[in-house]
Amino acid sequence: MIKSFFFKQVKENSPIGTTVLRVTAIDKDSNNNGRVTYHLKSNQLYFALDINSGMITTKKVFDREATQNYFCVVEARDQGQPSMTDICVVEISIGDENDNAPQFESKNYNISVFEDELVGKELLIVVATDRDAGINARVRYHITDGNTGEKSFVTAIGLDTKAIFEGKD
Ligand SMILES: [Ca+2]
Ligand SMILES: [Ca+2]
Ligand SMILES: [Ca+2]
Numbered sequence: 001m002i003k004s005f006f007f008k009q010v011k012e013n014s015p016i017g018t019t020v021l022r023v024t025a026i027d028k029d030s031n032n033n034g035r036v037t038y039h040l041k042s043n044q045l046y047f048a049l050d051i052n053s054g055m056i057t058t059k060k061v062f063d064r065e066a067t068q069n070y071f072c073v074v075e076a077r078d079q080g081q082p083s084m085t086d087i088c089v090v091e092i093s094i095g096d097e098n099d100n101a102p103q104f105e106s107k108n109y110n111i112s113v114f115e116d117e118l119v120g121k122e123l124l125i126v127v128a129t130d131r132d133a134g135i136n137a138r139v140r141y142h143i144t145d146g147n148t149g150e151k152s153f154v155t156a157i158g159l160d161t162k163a164i165f166e167g168k169d
Pocket of ligand 3: 013064065096097098099100131132133
């Protein structure tokens with residue numbers, strides 16, 4: 001093999017048949033003694049390897065929130081008698097797509113406030129989490145409606161992980 005370790009990222013939700021990368025081995029012998037074929041030794045359920053070109057493609061649609069990394073062992077074999085082999089490891093990392101919305105820990109929060117409560121008094125902290133990674137998991141909170149059926153509505157979208165829900169008249 002040209003290298004013993006390869007790394008490549010594939011985005012989650014990519015269609016089956018998406019190209020991952022091509023592994024290459026060089027054999028200095030002539031004819032069959034130097035003719036190389038490639039064989040996938042692990043994760044055959046998830047990836048396909050072209051025996052002649054060394055091209056790896058996907059066999060599944062991946063979900064980063066379920067599994068983030070796959071390690072494939074690839075063997076290169078010449079056609080000599082007896083044949084000689086080499087192996088390499090290909091790490092395939094599943095990249096994040098923003099495919100999860102934030103979720104509040106609770107759908108309903110109830111608080112009572114004294115009518116003469118100080119302005120700016122902290123009443124409640126609402127928390128929403130998002131299963132994605134990095135910026136796709138950052139949550140921002142907005143009060144989107146108020147005093148409708150004695151309820152206020154808070155929406156989580158984008159940045160901090162916590163926000164203070166302050167009382168309004
Ligand atoms: Ca996902
Ligand atoms: Ca998200
Ligand atoms: Ca995701």
